[in-house]
Amino acid sequence: MLPGIQGTLTRIESDTNKANWERGRANMGSDKLDKQAFLQLLMAKLKFQDPMNPTEDADFMQQQAQLAQVEKLDDLVKLLQGNSLLSQASTLVGKKVDIFQPDNKRTITGVIDSASFSNGTAGIHINGKTYTMAQITKIYSDAPASP
Numbered sequence: 001m002l003p004g005i006q007g008t009l010t011r012i013e014s015d016t017n018k019a020n021w022e023r024g025r026a027n028m029g030s031d032k033l034d035k036q037a038f039l040q041l042l043m044a045k046l047k048f049q050d051p052m053n054p055t056e057d058a059d060f061m062q063q064q065a066q067l068a069q070v071e072k073l074d075d076l077v078k079l080l081q082g083n084s085l086l087s088q089a090s091t092l093v094g095k096k097v098d099i100f101q102p103d104n105k106r107t108i109t110g111v112i113d114s115a116s117f118s119n120g121t122a123g124i125h126i127n128g129k130t131y132t133m134a135q136i137t138k139i140y141s142d143a144p145a146s147p
Contacts, residue, residue, distance in 0.1 A: 038070050078120075085122035089115035089133055092124060098138035099131050107137060 042063055092112050100107050110126035117123070123130045 038067055042067065082117050082120065085133070086115060086117040089117070089122040089124055092136075092139065095142070096140040097124075097126075097136050099126065099135045100137050101135070 045063075093115055094112065096109065096111050098107050098109050108126075112124045112126055113128075114125045115122065116125065116130070122133050124133065124136070125131075
């Protein structure tokens, strides 16, 4: 291999290893295998395979199919999480709640008009203003007060 190309490949591998190490530190303690980790394992397997016994085409295709399945499952999990958050927010429609407003450090009371889901977060709406579920500090009972 030419010296310039070898140096470039070594630099790319070093940068990739550094980025992977930093991402690994951020995910330390997690048992989650994301699609990036799956792809890295696949690439490591290809890199270190025995040249006298390379991966068969059928095996490689199976691994690519597994990667596609991991990606689709990841998308499905995100969709289900979003639906779950929206479902939780929608159960509060019509309920009276207290909402903490961090910008002015005040609590308001209002009835939730509707619920929405955007950018991975469920929102509730009171009098045309959107709040997050995390801002709810109290949910009032629908039951009438006993005498």
